[in-house]
Amino acid sequence: MDYFQFLIIVFFSPLVNGVIKKLKANMQGRKGPGILQPYYDLMRLFKKDMVVSSVTSWVFKATPYVVFISTIAAAMIVPVVTVKQAYGVMGDVIALIYIFALSRFFMALAGLDAGTVFGGEGSSREMTVAILVEPMMMLALFAAAIAAGSTNIAVIAGKHGAVYSPSHLLSLAAFMVAIIAETGRVPVDNPDTHLELTMIHEGMILEYSGRYLALMEWAHYMKQMVLFTLAVDIFFPAGIADDVAFAGLILPLGIYALKMLGMAVLMAAVESTRAKVRFFQLPSILGGAFVLAFLSLVTHIMMGK
Amino acid sequence: MNVASIFLIGILCFLFGAVASQLPLSKVRNFSYLFSLTGALLFLAAGGYLLFTPAFTTEAIPVSSVFSFAFHADALSAFFVVLISLVAISVSLYSIGFTRGIKNAGLMGFLYNILILSMYGVVLSANVYTFLVSWETMAVASYFLVVFERNEETAKAGLFTVVMTHIGTAFIIGLFLVLARYTGSMDFVSMRAAAAGLPQGVKSLVFIFAVIGFGTKAGIIPLHTWIPRAYPVAPSNITPLMSGVMIKTAVYGFLRIVLDVLGTGPEWWGIAVIAVGAVSAVLGILYAIMENDLKVFLAYSSVENVGIILLGIGASMMFRSSGMLVLSGFALAAAFYHALNHALFKGLLFLGAGSVVNATQTRNMEKLGGLLKVMPYTGFLFLLGALAISALPPLNGFVSEWLTYQSLLLGYRSPSVVAQIVSPLGGAALALTGAIVAAGFVKTFGATFLGMARSEHVTSAKESSTSMVLGMALLALFCILFGVFPGIPVALLAPAVFTITGSYVELDQHGVLMTPGASASLSTTALAVAMAMIFIAAFIFVRLAGGRRKTVYADSWDCGIPGLTPRMQYTATAFTKPLRIIYKRIYLPSRDLKVSYLIKPFFVKSIRYGGEITPFFERYVYEPVTLFIHAIASKVKLLQSGSLQLYLAYILLTLILLLIFGT
Numbered sequence: 001m002d003y004f005q006f007l008i009i010v011f012f013s014p015l016v017n018g019v020i021k022k023l024k025a026n027m028q029g030r031k032g033p034g035i036l037q038p039y040y041d042l043m044r045l046f047k048k049d050m051v052v053s054s055v056t057s058w059v060f061k062a063t064p065y066v067v068f069i070s071t072i073a074a075a076m077i078v079p080v081v082t083v084k085q086a087y088g089v090m091g092d093v094i095a096l097i098y099i100f101a102l103s104r105f106f107m108a109l110a111g112l113d114a115g116t117v118f119g120g121e122g123s124s125r126e127m128t129v130a131i132l133v134e135p136m137m138m139l140a141l142f143a144a145a146i147a148a149g150s151t152n153i154a155v156i157a158g159k160h161g162a163v164y165s166p167s168h169l170l171s172l173a174a175f176m177v178a179i180i181a182e183t184g185r186v187p188v189d190n191p192d193t194h195l196e197l198t199m200i201h202e203g204m205i206l207e208y209s210g211r212y213l214a215l216m217e218w219a220h221y222m223k224q225m226v227l228f229t230l231a232v233d234i235f236f237p238a239g240i241a242d243d244v245a246f247a248g249l250i251l252p253l254g255i256y257a258l259k260m261l262g263m264a265v266l267m268a269a270v271e272s273t274r275a276k277v278r279f280f281q282l283p284s285i286l287g288g289a290f291v292l293a294f295l296s297l298v299t300h301i302m303m304g305k
Numbered sequence: 306m307n308v309a310s311i312f313l314i315g316i317l318c319f320l321f322g323a324v325a326s327q328l329p330l331s332k333v334r335n336f337s338y339l340f341s342l343t344g345a346l347l348f349l350a351a352g353g354y355l356l357f358t359p360a361f362t363t364e365a366i367p368v369s370s371v372f373s374f375a376f377h378a379d380a381l382s383a384f385f386v387v388l389i390s391l392v393a394i395s396v397s398l399y400s401i402g403f404t405r406g407i408k409n410a411g412l413m414g415f416l417y418n419i420l421i422l423s424m425y426g427v428v429l430s431a432n433v434y435t436f437l438v439s440w441e442t443m444a445v446a447s448y449f450l451v452v453f454e455r456n457e458e459t460a461k462a463g464l465f466t467v468v469m470t471h472i473g474t475a476f477i478i479g480l481f482l483v484l485a486r487y488t489g490s491m492d493f494v495s496m497r498a499a500a501a502g503l504p505q506g507v508k509s510l511v512f513i514f515a516v517i518g519f520g521t522k523a524g525i526i527p528l529h530t531w532i533p534r535a536y537p538v539a540p541s542n543i544t545p546l547m548s549g550v551m552i553k554t555a556v557y558g559f560l561r562i563v564l565d566v567l568g569t570g571p572e573w574w575g576i577a578v579i580a581v582g583a584v585s586a587v588l589g590i591l592y593a594i595m596e597n598d599l600k601v602f603l604a605y606s607s608v609e610n611v612g613i614i615l616l617g618i619g620a621s622m623m624f625r626s627s628g629m630l631v632l633s634g635f636a637l638a639a640a641f642y643h644a645l646n647h648a649l650f651k652g653l654l655f656l657g658a659g660s661v662v663n664a665t666q667t668r669n670m671e672k673l674g675g676l677l678k679v680m681p682y683t684g685f686l687f688l689l690g691a692l693a694i695s696a697l698p699p700l701n702g703f704v705s706e707w708l709t710y711q712s713l714l715l716g717y718r719s720p721s722v723v724a725q726i727v728s729p730l731g732g733a734a735l736a737l738t739g740a741i742v743a744a745g746f747v748k749t750f751g752a753t754f755l756g757m758a759r760s761e762h763v764t765s766a767k768e769s770s771t772s773m774v775l776g777m778a779l780l781a782l783f784c785i786l787f788g789v790f791p792g793i794p795v796a797l798l799a800p801a802v803f804t805i806t807g808s809y810v811e812l813d814q815h816g817v818l819m820t821p822g823a824s825a826s827l828s829t830t831a832l833a834v835a836m837a838m839i840f841i842a843a844f845i846f847v848r849l850a851g852g853r854r855k856t857v858y859a860d861s862w863d864c865g866i867p868g869l870t871p872r873m874q875y876t877a878t879a880f881t882k883p884l885r886i887i888y889k890r891i892y893l894p895s896r897d898l899k900v901s902y903l904i905k906p907f908f909v910k911s912i913r914y915g916g917e918i919t920p921f922f923e924r925y926v927y928e929p930v931t932l933f934i935h936a937i938a939s940k941v942k943l944l945q946s947g948s949l950q951l952y953l954a955y956i957l958l959t960l961i962l963l964l965i966f967g968t
Contacts, residue, residue, distance in 0.1 A: 112751030120875020127744035
C-alpha cells in the first residue's frame with residue numbers, strides 16, 4: 001500500500017477541488033457546480049483537439065507533461081495515509097519544494113512562449129510571488145524540521161505527538177499563507193476568473209487547450225492536494241498509520257479524508273471572506289508571513305520547543 | 306609511465322599548442338586547440354589517478370637562492386585539476402569552431418594555452434613562488450584576453466580587471482609574507498606543520514587577507530565589480546574559462562591557505578564566511594536579474610554561485626571549530642560539489658551565450674526572441690544549463706544545493722547559539738537566491754529564445770557549427786550525469802574532503818545520498834527513474850483517455866484584435882520590473898522621464914523614459930575611494946613638474962640627507 005498511496009492524491013485531487021468550489025458557492029449563497037464537476041471537465045478536455053499557437057516552440061508542448069510528471073513525483077514523496085514509505089528515500093521537504101520549482105519554471109517558460117502579454121504577465125508575476133514565498137516556506141519548514149531532527153517528511157509526520165508549541169503555531173500560520181500563495185487562491189490570485197489583473201496561474205496556461213489543458217489543470221489540483229497533505233503531515237500528523245497492513249489503514253484513511261475536508265473548508269472560508277489584494281501589496285503580506293516564520297525559528301532555538 | 310611523465314606530456318601539449326598557434330597556416334590554427342584538448346585529457350587522467358593515490362611532490366627546480374619551482378599534488382589539487390580539465394576539454398572543442406575567421410587567431414590560441422597551463426600551475430604549486438608566478442601568469446593572460454577585441458569598452462574593462470586583480474594579489478602576497486615570516490618556510494607542506502604554533506592574531510590576520518585577496522578574484526561582494534565588466538567583453542570561448550575555472554582557482558587558494566595550512570580556526574571565521582557568502586549570493590543575483598545583457602547577467606550569476614560555495618565552506622569551518630569533523634566534511638563536500646557543478650553549468654551557459662552573440666551580433670536580450678526555432682541545438686543546451694543552474698531536479702545543481710541546505714540545517718546540532726541562528730538564516734538566503742535565479746533564467750531564456758523575434762538580429766542568425774554544439778553538449782552531458790548519478794562526483798571529491806577534514810563522504814549502499822546521522826536522504830537516480838516511468842504511464846493514459854487527436858495551429862490569443870506584433874510581447878525589462886519595485890530600497894534606481902506635449906497636459910507628442918541602476922557600493926564605496934586616490938595623486942603629481950633644475954635639487958637633497966644620516 002505504501003507503494004500506491006500517492007495514487008490517492010492523483011485520483012482524488014479533482015474531488016478536493018470540486019468540494020472547495022461547492023463550499024465556496026454555498027458560502028456565497030449560490031448553488032454551485034457538483035463536486036464531481038472537475039472530473040467531467042477533465043474527461044471533456046482529454047477528448048478535444050488542441051489549438052496551438054504557431055508562435056510557440058516545443059517547450060510549449062513539453063510543459064504540460066513536465067508539470068504533470070513532476071507534480072506526481074512530488075506526490076510520491078509525501079506520505080498520505082501511512083508513514084512507512086517506499087519512495088520517501090527519494091527526497092525530502094527540500095526536494096519537494098524544488099520539484100514544484102521545476103514545474104513552475106516550465107509553466108513560466110510556456111507563458112512566454114506564445115509571445116502574448118497575458119502569458120508574459122502571468123509568468124512574471126508567478127516568478128515574483130515564488131521569490132516572495134519560497135524563503136518564507138523554507139524557513140517555516142526548517143523550523144518544523146529542526147524540531148523533528150530531520151527534513152524527511154515521513155520522519156516529521158512520524159512524530160505523532162504534535163506538540164502545539166509557540167514555534168509550531170507560528171510556522172503553521174506562515175505555512176498556511178504559503179499554501180494560499182502557492183495554490184493561487186484569493187487573496188493572492190483568483191482561480192475563478194480569466195481577467196488579466198487576477199490571473200497569475202490562469203495567465204500562464206491561457207494558450208492551452210485539449211489534453212494539454214487537462215494535464216495542466218489536473219496538475220494544479222494535485223499540487224493543491226500535495227500541499228494540503230504536507231501541511232497535515234507536518235502540523236496535524238495525529239492519526240497517520242505507521243505500517244502497511246491493510247486493515248490498519250481504514251481508520252487513517254478516514255481521518256485523512258476528514259483532514260482534507262477541514263483544509264477545504266478553511267480554503268473556502270478564506271476565499272469567501274477576503275478580496276484579492278493588489279499585486280504590490282503582496283510583499284507586505286508575504287513579508288509578514290516571513291517574519292512569522294523567522295520568529296518561529298528563533299522561538300524554537302530560544303525555547304527549545 | 307608514471308604520473309609525473311603524464312603531467313610532463315600534458316604540459317608539453319599546451320606549450321606545443323601555444324607555439325602551433327603562431328604558425329601562419331590557417332589549418333594549423335585548429336591544432337592549437339587540439340593540442341590543448343589532448344593536454345587537458347592527459348591532465349584529467351593524471352588528476353583522476355592522483356585522487357586515489359598518495360600525494361606526490363616534484364623535485365624543486367631552484368630559481369634563485371630563496372625561490373624554487375616545485376609542484377605538489379594531493380587530493381585537493383587533484384580535484385581541481387579534474388575540474389579544470391573537464392571544462393578545458395569542452396571549451397577547446399568549442400573553440401575549434403568558434404575561432405574560425407576571427408582576427409588575431411594566433412594570439413588567441415597562444416594566450417588560451419598559456420591561460421589553461423597557468424591555472425593548472427596554481428592548483429598544483431607546492432610553494433609560494435610557484436603559486437605567485439602561476440597566479441600572475443593567469444592574471445596577465447586573462448588581461449590580454451579581456452582586451453582581445455580592441456575597443457573602448459574592453460580597454461576600460463581591462464584596466465578595471467588589472468587594478469582589481471592586483472589589489473587582490475597584493476593581499477595574497479601580504480599573507481604569504483606573514484606566513485613565511487612566522488613559519489619560517491615557503492612551501493605549503495612545512496607551513497602546515499608549523500602553522501599550529503602560530504599566535505591567534507597572526508592566524509586571523511592571514512584569514513582576513515585570504516578573504517580579501519582570494520575574494521577579489523573569486524568575486525565576493527563588494528570586490529566583484531570587475532566581473533560584470535570583464536566577463537562580457539572577453540571572447541566567448543574565454544569567458545567560460547574565466548568564470549568557470551579561474552574563479553575556482555581562487556576558491557582553491559582560499560581552501561589551501563585557510564582550511565589546509567591554517568587548519569582549524571575560531572568559530573567567527575566560519576560565521577564570517579557564511580555571512581560573506583550569503584550577501585554575495587543574494588546581492589549578486591539581485592543585480593543579475595536587472596541586466597538585459599546576456600553575458601553581464603551570467604557574470605553576476607557567477608558572483609552569486611561563489612556565494613553559495615562560500616556558504617558551504619563557511620558551514621564547514623564552523624563545524625570544524627566545534628570539533629564536529631563529520632559534519633565539517635559533509636559541508637565541505639557540498640562546497641566542492643557546487644564548485645564542480647558551477648564550472649560545468651556556467652561554462653555551458655557562457656558557451657551558449659557566446660554562440661548566440663556570435664550568431665546574432667548582439668548581447669542585448671531585448672533585441673532577440675524566438676531564437677529557439679533558428680538555433681534549436683544551442684537553445685536546447687542553454688535550457689539544460691538554465692535548468693541546472695536553477696537547481697531543478699534531477700540535474701546536478703539541485704544535488705549540490707540540497708547538500709548545501711542540509712549542511713546549513715545541520716547547524717542546529719552545533720553547540721553555539723550563534724551558529725544555530727546563523728545557519729538557518731543562511732538557508733533562507735539560499736532559498737531566496739534559488740527563487741531569484743529561477744526567475745532570472747526564465748527571463749533570459751524566454752526573452753532570448755521564446756516568443757517572436759524582436760529584430761533582424763534574429764532573422765539573420767544561423768545555428769552554430771558542429772564543434773561548438775559538441776563542446777556545449779559535452780558539458781550538458783556532464784550536468785545530467787553528475788545530477789542523476791551523484792556517486793560519480795562524490796567519488797571525485799571524497800578524497801579531497803578526507804585530506805582536509807579526515808572524514809569520509811560517500812553514498813550509502815543503495816546509492817542514496819544520506820546526511821550524517823541519517824536525518825535526510827536524496828536519490829536523484831530514483832527521481833529520474835520515477836519521472837521516466839510516470840511519463841510513459843501518462844503518455845499511454847492520455848492516448849487512451851482521448852484517442853487520436855489532431856493539433857490545429859493558429860495565432861496566439863489576441864483578444865479579438867488581430868495583428869500581434871513582436872513589440873507587444875512582454876520585454877525582459879518588464880519581466881523583472883515587479884522585483885525592481887519591490888526591492889527599490891536596495892537597487893535605488895534612478896529614473897529619467899521626459900514627456901513632450903502637443904497640448905499640455907492632454908495630448909502627448911512623445912515620451913522618453915530612461916532608467917538606470919548603479920550598484921550602491923559603486924556609488925558609495927568605489928567612487929569616493931577612487932576620487933580620494935585621484936585627489937592624492939594630483940597632489941603628488943606636483944613633485945613631477947618636469948623641471949630639470951627641480952630634479953637636480955631632489956638629487957642634491959637626497960645626497961645631503963644620506964651624508965647626514967648614513968654615517
